[in-house]
Structure formats: C-alpha cells, structure tokens
Amino acid sequence: MNDAIxxxxxxxxxxxxxxDGDSIGRVTSVEHGTAHIDPDPSLTDTIRSKLGWGEADENNYQLDSASIASVSDDEIHLDR
Structure with missing residues (x-):
C-alpha cells in the first residue's frame, strides 16, 4: 500500500x-484528491472524462487512495 499517492x-x-490486471472502471473525476470511478463507463462517459468534463454522480464510487499501488500515464493500479 502507498498512502503517499x-x-x-x-x-x-x-x-x-x-x-490481476483487469480493468474495473475509469476515473470520471477527482475532487480534493479523491477519485470517483465509473465501474462501467459508456463511450460518452469515457470521452467526457478524457476531456475533463466528468462529474461524480450516483453511479460512481470513491476510490480509497490507500488501495492504489501505482499510477502510470494511462492507468491507476490497485494493490488488491
């Protein structure tokens, strides 16, 4: 675990x-260091988040930063 990310x-x-290397969702927005994840993004959601137009809603889940193992240019890798 890396609490510093x-x-x-x-x-x-x-x-x-x-x-395990399986994609489980996409970051739709980050607010105050907390990522909001859409577990099943549509093409529209994907484009919106890539353009920075994402927003948290009832279909998104907060990502616990303590679960993040690493962050690359294209992915956030979880440790579990």
Missing amino acids: TLTEDDEGKDVVNA
Missing part, C-alpha cells in the same frame, strides 16, 4: 486496474 484532475480518464 495523491490523485489530481490530470488522472481523470485513466483506467483503474486491479491487482
């Missing part, structure tokens, strides 16, 4: 990948 708006649109 802080997400920013630059992370919006990135895929979230579990420890």
Whole structure:
C-alpha cells in the first residue's frame, strides 16, 4: 500500500486496474484528491472524462487512495 499517492484532475480518464490486471472502471473525476470511478463507463462517459468534463454522480464510487499501488500515464493500479 502507498498512502503517499495523491490523485489530481490530470488522472481523470485513466483506467483503474486491479491487482490481476483487469480493468474495473475509469476515473470520471477527482475532487480534493479523491477519485470517483465509473465501474462501467459508456463511450460518452469515457470521452467526457478524457476531456475533463466528468462529474461524480450516483453511479460512481470513491476510490480509497490507500488501495492504489501505482499510477502510470494511462492507468491507476490497485494493490488488491
């Protein structure tokens, strides 16, 4: 676990990948360092988040930063 990772708006649109390498969703927005994940993004949602137009809603889930193992240019990797 890495508690030092802080997400920013630059992370919006990135895929979230579990420890097995499976994509489990996409970051739709980041507010105050907390990412909001859409577990089943549509093409429209994907484009919106890539453009920074994402917003948190009832279909999104907060990502616990303590679960993040690493962040690359295109993905957020979870440790579990």
